């Protein structure tokens with residue numbers, strides 16, 4: 097299957113024409129290199145995300161042996177222990193219990209209160225970029241904003257924040273397709289260090305609680321024994337990683353798309369009230385997280401193909417977001433697009449808990465850049481990260497103009 101080659105730099109540069117070919121071939125196709133069933137259509141992805149016959153994990157119902165899979169290598173255990181106790185890799189009832197606790201901190205109303213802080217921070221970061229006449233939009237604005245916001249919410253002291261990005265990057269390497277031994281070793285090291293750090297921080301907060309989310313989780317744990325220590329650590333890591341990784345990429349992918357579509361950028365500069373629809377459209381147009389997987393817990397059928405228990409489905413979010421059955425002129429960037437049911441934040445029980453926060457952060461950095469750097473230009477063609485699932489750039493050099 098030449099249409100789908102997630103390791104080919106040409107595919108990574110622009111996967112969307114290949115997706116069109118995949119969609120034309122049918123609703124489901126087996127992909128041997130990863131032993132997965134690819135699903136490229138919006139209607140199917142949207143339905144499967146809500147289908148309880150599928151799960152992010154199977155371990156709540158089956159052993160590895162039952163499922164025809166091998167247990168992870170013992171030397172990779174620290175990564176799996178960390179990952180498997182976060183809500184993203186849990187299914188009900190554990191998922192429900194943890195999500196209910198954490199969701200209080202992320203309701204649209206709670207997050208709305210963070211708006212002035214996020215806007216102020218975005219303004220300060222953009223002012224720094226302007227003072228230097230330009231720089232790297234990734235390291236100067238896109239990255240420090242969501243890292244500071246999520247670290248602040250969790251109560252990670254400023255002096256401790258430097259390793260958060262490298263830990264996250266090393267752990268996220270495991271979410272790519274067929275990760276190498278070297279990637280796994282890096283993820284294990286980061287999992288051990290990150291977990292040790294949080295275990296100590298939790299011990300400190302237990303002695304001296306603050307009004308941060310970690311103290312809140314401890315309180316819930318101590319009052320009703322509703323979170324184990326491992327779940328607390330895994331929740332904190334998930335929030336810290338998921339809380340910035342995709343937002344960083346959405347920001348730089350979005351600005352790179354704007355620079356390549358100068359008429360759209362000009363329209364946005366002329367009318368800042370387009371910011372909310374622009375953010376949704378940029379997340380659809382160049383989808384920050386391209387693929388999500390589900391295990392088949394109970395046999396399903398797609399378009400006459402039976403997919404048995406134990407198989408794995410790979411839902412192609414980037415393809416679903418360019419499906420012409422749902423989006424008119426899907427390969428056209430249209431910042432005024434109103435009917436935009438993109439799937440970038442997922443759907444069903446794992447729908448992104450941080451979506452309201454991500455939207456506030458993306459709006460804050462975009463508004464600050466439009467207002468304070470109104471003639472921003474691309475200074476050099478960026479290098480793309482060699483990743484498929486987490487789609488991003490190595491950097492984005494800009495000049496203030």
Ligand code: HEM
Nearest residue numbers: 183184338339342343346388440441442446448449450454
């Ligand atoms: C543009 C930015 C973001 C994008 C595109 C994004 C996307 C997603 C997606 C697609 C999922 C579900 C994956 C699946 O169904 O398998 C998800 C889940 C999640 N996201 Fe986000 N996310 C973003 C920002 C954030 C932020 C800022 C946070 C802050 C805390 C966050 C926290 C989470 C968590 C905790 C989950 C797991 C939810 C669950 O399993 O119930 N995300 N995100």
